[in-house]
Amino acid sequence: MRFKTPVEIYQTRLKFIKIFLILMFIGLVIRYWQLQVMRGPEYFILSEQNRIRITTMPAPRGLVLDRNGAIITKNRPAYNVVLYRYQLTESISDIAKFLNLTPEQIKERVNKYSNVPISEPVVLKFDIPFEEVALLKPRLIDHTNLDISVEPIRFYPFGDKLVHVLGYTSEISEMEIGSGYFSETTSGDLIGKTGIEKKFDKYLKGEKGEITDVVDNLGRKVENLLTREPKSGKTLALTIDSELQSKIYELFGENVGAVVAMRPDTGEILAMVSNPAYDPNLIQGHFPEEKWRELMNAENDPLQNRSIQNTYSPGSMFKLVIALSALQENKINEDTTYNCSGIQYFFRDPFRCNKASGHGKMDLYDALRLSCNIFFYNVGNKVGIEKISAYAKRFGFNSRTDIDLVEEKKGLIPDPEWKKYHLKEPWYAGETISVSIGQGAVQITLVQQAAFISAIANGGKLLQPFITKEIKSTDGKILYSAKPKIRGLLGISPENLDKVKRGMWGVVNDYGTGWGAKIFGKEVAGKTGTAQVIKKDVSASQKDLPWEFRNHSWFSCFAPFDNPEIVLVILAEHAGDGSVVAAPLAGKILREYFKMQEARAEKEVADEN
Amino acid sequence: MKIKLERREFYYPMLIMTVAITLLGIAFIYSTTHDSAYSDLFIRQIFWMLFGLAAIYFLNRIDYSVVARYSPIFYLAIIVMLVFLLMVGQLIGGAKSWFYFRWISLQPSEFGKIVFILFLSKHIAELGKAQLSFKDIIKPSVYLALPLGLIALQPDLGSAITYIPIFFGIIFVGRLRLRVIISLLLLFLIGVFFSWSYVLKPYQKQRITTFLEPEKNKKEAGYQIYQSKIAIGSGGVWGKGYLKGTQSQLKFVPEQHTDFIFSVLAEETGFVGVLATLGLYLGLIISFLNTAATARDKLGLLIATGFASLFAFHFLINVGMVVGLMPTTGIPLPLFSYGGSSLLSFYIGIGIILSIRSRRFVYL
Numbered sequence: 001m002r003f004k005t006p007v008e009i010y011q012t013r014l015k016f017i018k019i020f021l022i023l024m025f026i027g028l029v030i031r032y033w034q035l036q037v038m039r040g041p042e043y044f045i046l047s048e049q050n051r052i053r054i055t056t057m058p059a060p061r062g063l064v065l066d067r068n069g070a071i072i073t074k075n076r077p078a079y080n081v082v083l084y085r086y087q088l089t090e091s092i093s094d095i096a097k098f099l100n101l102t103p104e105q106i107k108e109r110v111n112k113y114s115n116v117p118i119s120e121p122v123v124l125k126f127d128i129p130f131e132e133v134a135l136l137k138p139r140l141i142d143h144t145n146l147d148i149s150v151e152p153i154r155f156y157p158f159g160d161k162l163v164h165v166l167g168y169t170s171e172i173s174e175m176e177i178g179s180g181y182f183s184e185t186t187s188g189d190l191i192g193k194t195g196i197e198k199k200f201d202k203y204l205k206g207e208k209g210e211i212t213d214v215v216d217n218l219g220r221k222v223e224n225l226l227t228r229e230p231k232s233g234k235t236l237a238l239t240i241d242s243e244l245q246s247k248i249y250e251l252f253g254e255n256v257g258a259v260v261a262m263r264p265d266t267g268e269i270l271a272m273v274s275n276p277a278y279d280p281n282l283i284q285g286h287f288p289e290e291k292w293r294e295l296m297n298a299e300n301d302p303l304q305n306r307s308i309q310n311t312y313s314p315g316s317m318f319k320l321v322i323a324l325s326a327l328q329e330n331k332i333n334e335d336t337t338y339n340c341s342g343i344q345y346f347f348r349d350p351f352r353c354n355k356a357s358g359h360g361k362m363d364l365y366d367a368l369r370l371s372c373n374i375f376f377y378n379v380g381n382k383v384g385i386e387k388i389s390a391y392a393k394r395f396g397f398n399s400r401t402d403i404d405l406v407e408e409k410k411g412l413i414p415d416p417e418w419k420k421y422h423l424k425e426p427w428y429a430g431e432t433i434s435v436s437i438g439q440g441a442v443q444i445t446l447v448q449q450a451a452f453i454s455a456i457a458n459g460g461k462l463l464q465p466f467i468t469k470e471i472k473s474t475d476g477k478i479l480y481s482a483k484p485k486i487r488g489l490l491g492i493s494p495e496n497l498d499k500v501k502r503g504m505w506g507v508v509n510d511y512g513t514g515w516g517a518k519i520f521g522k523e524v525a526g527k528t529g530t531a532q533v534i535k536k537d538v539s540a541s542q543k544d545l546p547w548e549f550r551n552h553s554w555f556s557c558f559a560p561f562d563n564p565e566i567v568l569v570i571l572a573e574h575a576g577d578g579s580v581v582a583a584p585l586a587g588k589i590l591r592e593y594f595k596m597q598e599a600r601a602e603k604e605v606a607d608e609n
Numbered sequence: 610m611k612i613k614l615e616r617r618e619f620y621y622p623m624l625i626m627t628v629a630i631t632l633l634g635i636a637f638i639y640s641t642t643h644d645s646a647y648s649d650l651f652i653r654q655i656f657w658m659l660f661g662l663a664a665i666y667f668l669n670r671i672d673y674s675v676v677a678r679y680s681p682i683f684y685l686a687i688i689v690m691l692v693f694l695l696m697v698g699q700l701i702g703g704a705k706s707w708f709y710f711r712w713i714s715l716q717p718s719e720f721g722k723i724v725f726i727l728f729l730s731k732h733i734a735e736l737g738k739a740q741l742s743f744k745d746i747i748k749p750s751v752y753l754a755l756p757l758g759l760i761a762l763q764p765d766l767g768s769a770i771t772y773i774p775i776f777f778g779i780i781f782v783g784r785l786r787l788r789v790i791i792s793l794l795l796l797f798l799i800g801v802f803f804s805w806s807y808v809l810k811p812y813q814k815q816r817i818t819t820f821l822e823p824e825k826n827k828k829e830a831g832y833q834i835y836q837s838k839i840a841i842g843s844g845g846v847w848g849k850g851y852l853k854g855t856q857s858q859l860k861f862v863p864e865q866h867t868d869f870i871f872s873v874l875a876e877e878t879g880f881v882g883v884l885a886t887l888g889l890y891l892g893l894i895i896s897f898l899n900t901a902a903t904a905r906d907k908l909g910l911l912i913a914t915g916f917a918s919l920f921a922f923h924f925l926i927n928v929g930m931v932v933g934l935m936p937t938t939g940i941p942l943p944l945f946s947y948g949g950s951s952l953l954s955f956y957i958g959i960g961i962i963l964s965i966r967s968r969r970f971v972y973l
Contacts, residue, residue, distance in 0.1 A: 007902070007910045009739060013782045014902050014914065018895065024925050025891050029884065031932050035842040036880040043842025047855055 055213070056120065058189075059206030060152040062233030064166060064196065066242040067268070067469065073166055073197075075152040078285065079133045082121035082149045085110065090143065098143060099125060113187050121147065123188060126286035153190065154197075154284050158242060160277035161249040164305035165240060165269075165405070165467060167195025168280035170288045184208075190285070195305070196236065196467065198406050203471050206233035234479065237470040239268035247592045248273045251585060257552075257572040258306035259589070260446045264454035264564045266484040267463030269403070269447075276302040300573075308401075308408040311443035312571060315529035316354075316371045316513075316578065317554050318392075318438025320456070320500060322380050323364060325391035327496040331382045334499050337363045340374035347429045351377050354530070368503030369512035371528060373437050380436020385427060388435060389415035394491060395452050396462050397444055401487070403465045411448060414441035439532060450569045451487075453556045456504075457525075457564035460490040460497060501525060505561055508583075516584030517557055519591050526557025526568075526586065528578030550574040555582030559590055566593060619669060620966040623900075626893045627665075627944060627959055631658050631952070633886065634945035637873050640852050641866045642947075650866060650947050657949040661956025668960025669967060676961060677908055680727035684752070687724050690717040691759040716950035718760045718768045722919055723958050725756060726775055730911035733783045741785045743792075749780065766813060767939035771922060778918025779911050782901070833869065837931045841875040841883075848879030866947045868939055872931045887928070894921050900966045909965040916958045 035043065064073035081099060083106070096103045106124060113122045124146075128136075133148055140146055154169050156162065169190045176182055182191050182201060191205070192198035209230030214222045241261075248259050248271050261271040276298070283291045295303050304310055326332045342358035343350055353359065353373040359366070367375035380388060392398065398413040412418075414435065416427035434440035447465050455462045464485040471480040490497070504525035507514040513528040531552040553575040558564040568586050575581040635658070639651040668676070694717065729749055736745060753776045760769040781790070805814070840854065849855065854876035875883050894917055901913035920943050927942040929935035941948055943955050 007904050007907060010782050010784060010907075010910055011902060013784060014898060014910075017778070017782065017914070017917070018898055021891075021894060021898075021921055024921075025887065028887060028925070028928055028932075028934070031929075031934055032841070032875070032880060032883045032887075035838060035932055036844055036875065036883065037846055039842050040845035040880075043839050044845060046839050047843035 054120070055211045057209035057211065057230045058151050059208050059230035060232040061154065061169070061190075061197075061206060062204040062474075063235045064204075065235065065237045066240045066245075067238060067270070068241065068243075069237075070242050072156070072158055072162055072238070072240070072242050074155050074157070076155040077150045078127040078153040079130065080123045080149050080151055080286070081125035081128060081136065082147050083110070083124050084121050084145045084147065085113075090145065095124075095143065095146065098139075098146075101125070120186070120188070121149065123149075123151075123286050127153065151190075154280070156280045158246065159279045159281060161246050161273070162240070162242065163195070163277050163280045164274040164307070165195055165238070165245075165272050166280065167192055167197035167199075167406075168284045169193060169197050170284050170292075171286045188286070194303075194406055196238070196405070199404050200236055200468060200471070204233040204236065207231040232474055235472040235474065235476075236468055237472065238467050239263075239270065239469045239482075240272070240467060241270045241596075243596060244593055245271040245273060247596070248589055249275070249277075251588050251592070252572075255572040255575055255581070255585075256300050257570070257575070258310075258446050259571075259585075260307045260450045260567075260569045261589075261593075262450040262454055262465055262567045262569075264457035264463075264558055264567045267451070267454065267465045268469065269450075269465050269467045270566065272305070272307050272447075272467070274304065274306040276300050278302045305405070305407075306571070306573075307446040307569075308403060308405055311409050311411045311445055312552055312554075313440075313442055313531040314438040314444045314449065315531035315552065315554055316373075316437055317449065317527050317529035317556055318435075318442060318444075319368065319371065319376045320452075320504070320527055321392050321395060321397075322376050322383065322388065322436050323368060323500050323503065324395075324456075324490070324492050324496065325387055326379045326383045327364075327499060328391070328492050329383055329387055332364065332379055334364050336379075337361050338367075338375045338378045340372050342374075344374050344377060346377060346381065346433045349430050349433075351433055364499060365503050365506055368500070368527065369506035369510055371507075371513045376436045377433050380432055381429075385415055385432040385435060388432070389413050392442075394488065395455070396487065397448055397452070401445075401447050401451050401465050403447055404468050408447070409445055411445050412441055412443040438529065446569045446571055449556050450567050453558055453567045453569065455490050456497060456501060457558035457567060459494065460492060461486050462488045462490060501561075504557070508557065513577075513579040514555060514557065514583040514586075516579060517555065517587040517590065519559075519587050519594070522559050522590065522594055523561035524557050524559040524586070524590060525561050526555055526583070528583055529554030529556070530577045530579075533574065547574050551576055553581040554578045555586045557586055557590075566590070618967055620896075620900075620963055623893065623896045623959065623963060623966065624665065626889055626896070627956070628658075628662075630886075630889055630893070630944040631661075633874070633889075634870065634942070634947075636851070637870055637877075637945070638866050638947045640854070640877065641870065641873050643852070653949065654947055654952065657952045658956075661953050664953065664957050665960035665963060668957065669963040671964060672968065673912060673961050673964040674906075674908055676964075677727045677731045677912065680724060680731055683724040684728040687717055687721040688755055688759065691721070691756060695759065695762055716768075716948075718756070718763075718765060719948075719950040719954040720957070721756050721760070722771060722775065723916075723954050723961070725752070725772060726779070726912055726915035726919065726958070727961070728752060729776065729779050730908055730915055733779060733911055734906070734908040739784065741780060741783055741789075743786075743789045746780055746785065746789075749776065764810075765939075770938070771919060771940060774918045774922035775915045779915045782914040783907075783911055833937060834930075834933045837869055837872040838933055840872045841932060844876040844879045844883075846880045848875075848877050848882055851877050853877060867941055868927065868937075868946060869931055870946050871928055871942050875931070890924050890928075894924070897962055900962050900969070903969040904965050905968050905970055909968070913962055913965050916962055919958070920955070 060075045063071055066072050083095065092106050093103045096106050101124065109122055109124055113120070137148060140148065156166060169192050172182060172185050172187065172189050172191045176191065177185060177187065185191060192201040197204065207230060210226070210228045211224065212226040213224050244261060248261065252259060252273055252275055256275060258274040259271065260269065262269050278295050283295065340353050340359040340362050342356045343352050351373070354371060359370055359372045362372045362375040366372070392413040397411055400408045400410045419425055419427050431440050435442055451462060451465055464487050466482050469482050470478055472478050504527055505523065506512050507528065508517045508524045508526050514526045517524050517526055531554060533551060534549050551574070553572040554570065555578050556569040558567045568589060570582040570586055572581045572585070635651050635654050638654055642648055642650050729752060732749060732752070738745060753772055757769050757772045844854070854873055874886060897913055897917035897920065901910045901917065904910040904913060923940055923943040926935045926938060926940045930937055941951050944952065
């Protein structure tokens with residue numbers, strides 16, 4: 001007797017499937033036999049004739065406009081000599097000789113492109129002058145692997161004046177490909193390296209186009225299979241006023257340092273100058289290494305945007321923080337006075353004032369106006385480091401402003417906890433005294449200070465500074481429009497804010513340390529700062545010191561006093577006292593600014609008529 | 610009287626064929642991507658294979674009836690995920706079919722196939738009928754329609770239709786009455802006519818017309834098949850050699866690391882390589898069907914049948930597609946094409962088949 005399994009009755013149907021499968025399989029084998037064995041030679045010839053050349057067309061990057069619509073970044077054509085790597089018809093050394101390059105240079109370029117599809121050409125010479133194009137073009141007929149391509153590259157009409165804001169573009173590095181920040185890129189692509197170009201790369205870069213041609217075995221085009229047109233990148237409209245920017249750059253002259261101009265009511269950055277600068281037109285493109293290395297090693301690091309990528313001691317500007325926190329904590333009022341004799345001992349150490357002979361009896365207004373250290377030593381000591389640090393942090397220090405640029409630093413507001421954690425040391429009471437005048441470990445960026453001064457000017461709103469106002473599609477449609485963003489509130493009562501503002505008014509208008517910023521017709525309010533670079537006797541003459549040991553000169557201000565429309569923060573490294581360099585410079589800049597605004601208003605009226 | 614035994618040994622030939630095909634696939638993923646921006650894809654595929662092997666190891670040790678017992682929960686979970694994807698999924702390549710977790714992205718529709726096999730088999734087996742009537746396949750049709758509809762809405766028609774062979778494989782071997790089969794075939798023909806006129810989107814129609822006359826529209830959709838055929842044909846008997854396929858290496862053939870990968874193998878290894886690879890596939894599918902034939906119970910039989918149908922369908926459509934015998938549907942070559950979810954779900958399926966195999970009856 002045959003044993004019946006539980007699945008016995010299904011075997012017929014299973015067998016049916018098996019037969020069906022084998023029939024299909026035989027059909028497939030026949031088909032592959034037909035294609036590969038019977039028609040194989042025929043298809044082989046087709047494949048030999050049928051080479052495809054995919055040429056990518058780089059997309060022009062988007063334009064960048066300033067707040068008044070002036071073009072501050074555009075594109076121009078660059079003529080490149082490119083090499084098609086497959087089916088080389090001549091040796092590398094012949095190509096090198098023809099192009100006046102060394103074979104090593106060519107090999108280096110080709111190696112860099114090793115992970116790019118072989119059908120993509122390699123750039124051997126970048127941005128050759130038009131005369132050379134005319135010379136090369138007729139001779140290419142003997143060099144079938146070479147071609148001259150036209151590539152849109154950047155042109156920055158403002159050159160070094162705006163470079164720290166705009167950045168520049170050059171060839172993507174392997175590290176950048178690996179970082180994942182830049183999507184859909186391959187070796188050889190030009191990408192934004194810093195500034196706006198990097199931050200908004202994904203909007204600016206556009207979409208590459210592609211021409212797919214069938215070419216014969218000599219590389220001649222037989223037919224076009226597909227053409228995808230490149231799409232240019234989006235247009236960015238910035239908050240920058242290029243006219244003001246240029247003016248500030250000129251006025252700043254040979255100084256090393258930075259200037260930030262900001263609208264206190266919105267957070268728009270009107271100008272951001274950093275010096276020394278460099279011309280981005282010279283280091284963009286495919287082979288900027290040499291120029292770039294030169295800049296890397298140049299004195300005073302021109303590549304750095306000093307307004308966000310460097311931090312400094314705020315010096316006496318920090319007295320604004322001390323004043324606001326002391327008032328709000330009710331440690332002082334406007335009538336509180338301290339006597340300044342030029343020197344005072346705290347915790348058995350002498351602390352000096354900037355006026356060796358002393359200021360005499362000082363109240364808040366006078367102490368701000370004359371920047372009396374003794375007054376603020378006492379006040380800071382009374383408020384205490386914990387409170388000072390908490391207020392400073394609330395005012396936006398010790399954290400990035402998240403301005404739409406790259407590599408912003410966050411600075412430092414020290415407190416006992418920080419010191420214990422990082423330096424494994426207890427907090428010394430004397431350090432609080434140093435912090436009270438913005439020395440010690442306190443480090444800020446210019447843009448943080450600009451946001452802080454704006455908050456004082458606008459009644460207490462801490463705004464996020466920004467540079468990109470709008471992103472527009474190529475047909476002018478607005479895709480994104482920046483709105484003022486409040487990061488926090490100072491948390492200071494209007495009365496207390498007014499007391500400090502009045503002090504700032506006095507700094508400029510009442511024979512204070514910032515008298516140099518006084519201008520005709522508009523009231524300026526500000527605060528000077530002189531940041532010590534090395535610990536020394538304050539009374540020693542700056543002129544006797546080598547340049548790199550001299551004090552940093554600071555000034556920050558807003559104007560007009562009653563209806564503030566601009567905030568300026570100026571830092572001149574090792575230039576001496578704030579009152580001597582930065583404040584007068586602020587005056588000059590503000591004078592130009594208001595002149596410019598008046599001219600614009602007049603022009604507007606004239607245009608309307 | 611014969612003695613029956615439930616055997617518990619591991620069936621190595623099936624595992625070896627599986628791994629051989631996967632490694633072959635990895636070699637050709639490397640061949641097509643090694644000089645592109647995606648040169649690390651083959652490493653990812655290796656990782657997915659290792660995951661898959663771990664899955665096989667565990668599933669072989671678990672009784673498949675236990676896995677099937679939980680299939681309603683899995684089924685429900687898949688349906689929920691598919692609905693969720695439709696609501697919040699991002700469009701990738703025109704369809705909402707992916708879940709993203711850091712560097713891993715998962716396609717629920719792939720795992721859904723295995724779940725559907727288990728769920729449907731369990732249902733049919735529990736009916737306990739020697740023959741299936743029309744009434745018996747009403748519920749299963751609903752079970753089919755749910756995931757199929759949701760995946761078609763993504764819209765990923767290619768993945769959706771792969772659920773159909775599972776359904777028919779299982780109810781066919783589950784002994785659906787012949788007269789029902791014949792009436793269904795008639796209904797299908799009417800359905801084709803209807804959907805051509807009213808349902809199909811233009812791009813889907815284009816794919817079908819392309820399939821019918823590829824030489825006519827060489828530039829657009831016919832281009833893929835035309836180029837693929839040149840690649841395969843030019844491979845000849847012995848092929849152009851590994852990494853030496855001019856068509857594939859010059860990126861003539863599109864989507865060559867996924868749907869068109871077999872054309873690369875055909876170009877570089879020729880008819881000889883094709884024959885050997887097709888042989889491996891045939892051997893593997895036959896071993897699935899043999900597993901079905903010797904299964905311990907009806908559940909095992911139906912699961913193995915469903916999986917064999919799914920696998921064979923993928924294989925036939927893909928290998929037929931690259932030579933223009935089947936329409937371009939975007940169905941990957943099982944175990945071979947690049948794709949983590951697809952590879953892992955096939956490994957899970959094979960793990961379950963191995964579990965059925967190792968618990969089979971033998972006649973002494």
